[in-house]
Amino acid sequence: MALRFLTRLILHRLISNFPPSPSYPYQKVRFFSRKCSTPFQFSSKFAEKSQYRERILLANLLQRYGFQPSHLHDFIGKNRFLLNYSLVDVEKSLGILLSFKLLQKSIVSILSSCPGVLELGFLKKWEIGFSQLGIDNVSPMLIQSVLEHSIRFNIEPIDVCRCLTGLKDLGFRDETVTKVIEGFPRVITMNSRDIERMVDFLKGIRLPWKEIDGICYSFPMVLGLGIEDRVKPLFTEFGSLGFSANEVRNEIIINPQILGLEVGELSRCLDLLKSLKCRVVVEEKILNKGALRAGFEVKLRVDCLCRHGMILREAFKVVYKEPRVILYDLEDIEKKIEFLKQKMGFSINCLVEVPEYLGVNFDKQIVLRYNVLEYLRSKGGLGCEVGLRGMIKPSRLRFFNLYVKPYPECEKIFGRFSRDNEVKAQRPVGLWKLFKPQSYPDTKEDLRNIKLHMESVG
Numbered sequence: 001m002a003l004r005f006l007t008r009l010i011l012h013r014l015i016s017n018f019p020p021s022p023s024y025p026y027q028k029v030r031f032f033s034r035k036c037s038t039p040f041q042f043s044s045k046f047a048e049k050s051q052y053r054e055r056i057l058l059a060n061l062l063q064r065y066g067f068q069p070s071h072l073h074d075f076i077g078k079n080r081f082l083l084n085y086s087l088v089d090v091e092k093s094l095g096i097l098l099s100f101k102l103l104q105k106s107i108v109s110i111l112s113s114c115p116g117v118l119e120l121g122f123l124k125k126w127e128i129g130f131s132q133l134g135i136d137n138v139s140p141m142l143i144q145s146v147l148e149h150s151i152r153f154n155i156e157p158i159d160v161c162r163c164l165t166g167l168k169d170l171g172f173r174d175e176t177v178t179k180v181i182e183g184f185p186r187v188i189t190m191n192s193r194d195i196e197r198m199v200d201f202l203k204g205i206r207l208p209w210k211e212i213d214g215i216c217y218s219f220p221m222v223l224g225l226g227i228e229d230r231v232k233p234l235f236t237e238f239g240s241l242g243f244s245a246n247e248v249r250n251e252i253i254i255n256p257q258i259l260g261l262e263v264g265e266l267s268r269c270l271d272l273l274k275s276l277k278c279r280v281v282v283e284e285k286i287l288n289k290g291a292l293r294a295g296f297e298v299k300l301r302v303d304c305l306c307r308h309g310m311i312l313r314e315a316f317k318v319v320y321k322e323p324r325v326i327l328y329d330l331e332d333i334e335k336k337i338e339f340l341k342q343k344m345g346f347s348i349n350c351l352v353e354v355p356e357y358l359g360v361n362f363d364k365q366i367v368l369r370y371n372v373l374e375y376l377r378s379k380g381g382l383g384c385e386v387g388l389r390g391m392i393k394p395s396r397l398r399f400f401n402l403y404v405k406p407y408p409e410c411e412k413i414f415g416r417f418s419r420d421n422e423v424k425a426q427r428p429v430g431l432w433k434l435f436k437p438q439s440y441p442d443t444k445e446d447l448r449n450i451k452l453h454m455e456s457v458g
Contacts, residue, residue: 059072061094062111093119113148117148129161132157133157135178206249225259234259238292251296273287286323301326305337322355336366339370344388372410
């Protein structure tokens with residue numbers, strides 16, 4: 001009976017799963033696959049495959065023009081409208097950008113901030129516009145600034161031509177006009193009357209035109225500063241701090257960026273200088289060129305630390321604890337911070353606890369000590385992890401005795417106290433003998449006098 005039941009079950013399954021006969025059109029159809037594919041699903045899968053292919057082709061094209069493969073996925077994902085552009089048009093747009101003599105790094109920068117620049121009609125319009133500016137050699141930096149500003153604020157080539165004409169009519173040199181648009185493209189959208197007011201103000205503080213032209217060349221943003229709410233209160237602060245008009249004028253000629261100070265910034269920097277506790281030699285070097293210059297140098301260092309992620313209060317604290325940072329060039333400070341973050345893997349906030357890092361020599365101390373510790377870490381020679389404090393705080397001799405002397409192979413890396421580098425004596429050997437008093441032999445009379453003196457004393 002069990003055999004009969006099993007036979008019926010197998011026959012039932014075979015009949016139910018068998019394809020329908022044409023003679024029975026109304027019979028229900030059952031497929032071997034449980035899921036039924038509709039035309040909509042077929043079209044959506046085809047669209048996804050087509051879009052994926054477009055993404056791959058666009059990524060390959062952008063990679064040829066300088067994009068890093070690791071950044072392409074996020075870039076295309078954030079700017080999916082680029083997939084609607086024809087690849088032929090995109091390649092033509094990239095060719096126009098190259099014809100502007102832009103470096104691949106600049107092209108990547110423009111497209112990262114303003115991907116809409118890839119629109120072919122937009123670039124063709126500016127290709128004609130740049131040729132009509134009346135400038136002999138249009139710099140790539142000017143082209144980059146204008147393109148980025150144009151796509152954001154819908155600027156036309158005629159607006160740039162009008163701005164160039166206005167600046168030249170005021171008397172600025174061609175080099176200065178180019179530099180202004182490169183560094184401060186917002187001047188294109190400014191009212192010409194506001195630019196004239198700033199020029200008149202600079203003339204009013206008795207600056208000759210040559211110096212005004214130089215100030216705008218090195219600090220183009222001065223043309224965008226508000227006179228009533230920014231510049232005049234700043235000059236009032238200069239006077240309240242005891243600086244004469246002549247002193248302020250001379251400093252502006254040397255450092256035009258002083259005009260970009262916020263009201264109150266200089267006062268805080270000068271308060272920090274007054275409260276410094278450092279060696280007299282360091283303090284004299286800081287104040288060597290006047291209090292105004294020193295206060296501005298403090299401001300530059302604080303801004304540098306804030307650009308790298310430090311809050312304002314902590315930046316002032318670092319400069320207060322390590323005044324030598326005021327004497328170092330900004331390039332040297334930037335190099336130390338980049339090495340700290342990129343190479344050593346520390347956070348910028350570590351400088352609050354170890355500000356001495358910014359006050360030591362980069363090549364002779366920071367790099368050498370880091371190389372020694374990295375070598376020992378790779379060989380398992382460090383018993384415990386050495387932080388930034390343990391690397392910077394010890395003196396050179398102590399660091400040598402701790403991490404270099406026990407490992408002879410580290411002496412070539414460190415180099416400072418290496419046995420191969422013999423330290424030359426500062427004075428000739430045996431010089432101390434010349435300062436030793438000359439001794440004379442005692443005579444019989446001297447011995448007799450000494451004997452009589454001792455007997456009288458006894």
